[in-house]
Amino acid sequence: MGVVTRAVRNIARRKIRALLVIIALGFCMAIMIAIPSGVMANQASTEALTQNLSNTITQTEASINQTLTQIDCSLSSGMEGFGFAPPDSGSSRFTPGQSGNSSFTPWQFGGGTRPGEFGGGAFGIGGTTPMNESLYDDISSIDGVAAVAPFLQVSEGHNQTITAPNGMSFTRLVPEYIIEGLPLTSDFIGNYPILPSNITAGRNLQAGDSGVVLLSENNTAYFGAGVGDTVTILDQEFTVIGIHGSTGVSDVTTLYMNLSDAQSLTNNTGYITGLYVFANDSSTVNNIASAISSLHPELTVSTAQQRLDQLQSLQSGYSTALDNAEASVSQTQATATQEIIVVVAATSLIVLFVMLYTVRERTKEIGTLKAIGFSNLTVMSQFMLEGVLISLIAALVGIAIATVAAPTLSSLLLPAVNPFAGRVVVSNGSSAANLATVTVDPQLMLIAFGAAVLLGAMGTLYPAWRAARIRPAEAMRYE
């Protein structure tokens, strides 16, 4: 009958009490694990967000710089539905949602990867207004215009309702794919960068192609198809001629086809959603843009410079959002520190009071043990062991709770962070978006185990010392 067996039997003696204490301590331990997990998830999410935005903006800037001679024109209808989703970082998304006052034309940043377009996600979904292509023939006769490429861009997707942590809900169109029809003539394809440049499988679209489609590598899973397969788009069959990859971003879902195919497919024969106007020289771009605006004031015209300016404005907005996110993470860390201090204190106090009560309850037993020859040290170690053992069992329970409930616990205990204010939400990642996944790090589990031993020992130290100091003669009189 060793001291460990006695400790185990003593704990088992009062099962309900032991159970309650273990559950209470277990929750404390779970909180101790969940809070750092939440903070780590917040940090990781913010870092990923920063990195992705930075990549997207850099790439976009580079793309715009490559298309200094390109002027984009579209018929605006109030710009509703403009959205910007940065590349999916796996666990976090940043979606400001609608921003009706944006000066971007919806189709400009339509998820394409061609130079001059934003490649970082679902830009400009919805809000595009088809226009009669024959009305804009006069643009090609403006001085300095080298070519005018009409295109049709149509998003296909479903509506999604998102509820923010503050209870506000809104609906956005989640694009499943974007159809872009381009004039597949040798003149355009050979001289102007209207098609994606990075083909990862099969081949690019060629002059005269019809009935074929160039999928994004992000479309392949949706359509369940690869090169050579037939896919059904809006009830029509197309052969996958090739796959294009993104230019370093991963959320591109645009598929390309012949303009006339796209027009017929979407019942937009004779209609387009925009024009790419190419100047002979970058120095004439501003003059051409002015001329287009004079001829067709209904069009929204943007030059590379304007796109760069707009990009800068966007960049500045997101920089502020990121600053807010970082400030929010700092605030979360401060809150986490306070909560951990409270939990550590609570854990120690629970152990302290329970063990004090146990010592008081077992005063006579302690007296007996000392009377039959137990040393103070043996008595003290007996109680220390019991306290530490309870804490260790609680640590196991805590780890089990944390494994299951860390996301819930951290979202309950850490400030609810609103992504729209540049803050980061902690969640289990299973719901719609804006969420950082909280996972329990094995290292944290080990630390929790160590903390359990330490806190158990700390909480038991005084009661055990008191037990050891009990004078046996007094203990024997205790009832």
Place this chain on the structure above:
Amino acid sequence: MSETSEVLLKTDKLTKSYTMGKRDVRALSNLSFQVNKGEFVAIMGPSGSGKTTLLNILGCIDKPTSGQILLDGVDVAGLPESELYKIRRNKIGFVFQTFNLLPYLNARENVELPMEGKIKSKTERKQKASELLAMVGLSGREEHRPQRLSAGEQQRVAIARALANDPAIILADEPTGNLDGKNKREIVGLLANLNIKQGTTIVMVTHDSQVASHTERLLLLNDGKITKEKRGLHLNKKSA
């Protein structure tokens, strides 16, 4: 036994005072007596006469205010706790009125408890505990927890536990106080038997003159002083 004159326990001017509020209470007053090896001594006296205080001091679980106690040649009155527990473990066996068995241990484990600091081998401890339980008539009850034993059986376990480390002396505080007539006779018979057959020195505090009549020497305590001493009682020794 009574014939031997070797002194096992000797007190000299033993005094114990308590402060109760503003009042000094003298529980023991200049108490001097000795117990020889093999003696079976009963201490009687009215409530508050200092019997239990004396027994606690003799058992090294309480300290005298002044005076000397020689136990097996060692002056234990001045020893620190770090030494006293060894004296209690190796030289003293306690038997309490309320048995004081640990409820979460079975009879054998209770008897093994005092051996933990002395006998390293688990098997040896187990074997010795079983032998002691057999000696007190509890063969076959080794695995029973206290709550499954009668009061008399529990006190037998307590006596076996007191004998665990072959103590120089057994100190019994009202060992029959919680027992009915039959069990009382059996327990006192068991103690007397130990004294006669094994020469175990026993000092027993009791209220009961019938129980005291099994001993060979009686000390009457009153107001912390020995007021009377009777020798040569052991009326029931032959029947024990």
